[in-house]
Amino acid sequence: MTTKILLATHGKFADGIYDSLKLIVGDVENVDRICMYVDEDIDYSSKITEYLSNHDYDKFRLLVITDLFGGSINNEFMSYMDKYDFYLVAGLNLCLLLEFTLQNGELTKNKIQEVIERAYKGIVLCNDLVASEDESF
Amino acid sequence: MTTKILLATHGKFADGIYDSLKLIVGDVENVDRICMYVDEDIDYSSKITEYLSNHDYDKFRLLVITDLFGGSINNEFMSYMDKYDFYLVAGLNLCLLLEFTLQNGELTKNKIQEVIERAYKGIVLCNDLVASEDESF
Numbered sequence: 248m249t250t251k252i253l254l255a256t257h258g259k260f261a262d263g264i265y266d267s268l269k270l271i272v273g274d275v276e277n278v279d280r281i282c283m284y285v286d287e288d289i290d291y292s293s294k295i296t297e298y299l300s301n302h303d304y305d306k307f308r309l310l311v312i313t314d315l316f317g318g319s320i321n322n323e324f325m326s327y328m329d330k331y332d333f334y335l336v337a338g339l340n341l342c343l344l345l346e347f348t349l350q351n352g353e354l355t356k357n358k359i360q361e362v363i364e365r366a367y368k369g370i371v372l373c374n375d376l377v378a379s380e381d382e383s384f
Numbered sequence: 385m386t387t388k389i390l391l392a393t394h395g396k397f398a399d400g401i402y403d404s405l406k407l408i409v410g411d412v413e414n415v416d417r418i419c420m421y422v423d424e425d426i427d428y429s430s431k432i433t434e435y436l437s438n439h440d441y442d443k444f445r446l447l448v449i450t451d452l453f454g455g456s457i458n459n460e461f462m463s464y465m466d467k468y469d470f471y472l473v474a475g476l477n478l479c480l481l482l483e484f485t486l487q488n489g490e491l492t493k494n495k496i497q498e499v500i501e502r503a504y505k506g507i508v509l510c511n512d513l514v515a516s517e518d519e520s521f
Binding site for chain 1: 393394395397398399400401403404406407408421422442451452453454455458461462465466471472473474475476477478479480482484495496497500503504505506507509510511512513514
């Protein structure tokens, strides 16, 4: 079963990182976005319930990636985890998004943990790398 | 010495996450952005050199956060690390950006490493958390 990815963020972060993704890998079909709280006239909570209730769980795995662990958006998705069958990952960055977008085959908890471990390695203070290169000479 | 932050990303990711930051903490004055490759008529490499050569290093610490370790933008900033005095962190996400924006006092390598360690903890498969809560009952 292939995976659909939903990016849900405060403001335009989801649209922005999607633009970044498209620049690197070209058009992608399996990534949706909800940019929350951009327009105060929109009821974003109902957008979330609408998305989760309309998703075709028999056809696609669903992976939701939010911007902030402990934030209101992530908490809102957590409250639906007993009702709908989806994976929820907090901490969206480009390394995670690229890995999940280019992922082949069935998405499993183990695969997600492997992607998360690689994402840790992609958050780096680069000054330390240059310093250790210098020390090696 | 206070810190200026420059976000440098493929496409509109930098503008998008800045929008997210403003929604959470309000207006911030110390965060600049370069959204690379958005317009193919712009020479973005010269935008980087211009930014790095114009920054007032006596007045502000400079922290550059890029979107992708090993990516072309991060590599370009790495090539300037022997010429200009700035910190370079790869792997931009909202947890990192919030922590660095709200950081008080002199930014040091140790403080950056602490922020990075906390960012690791913010990249989470939330299904596992719900599962362990269930198991505790």
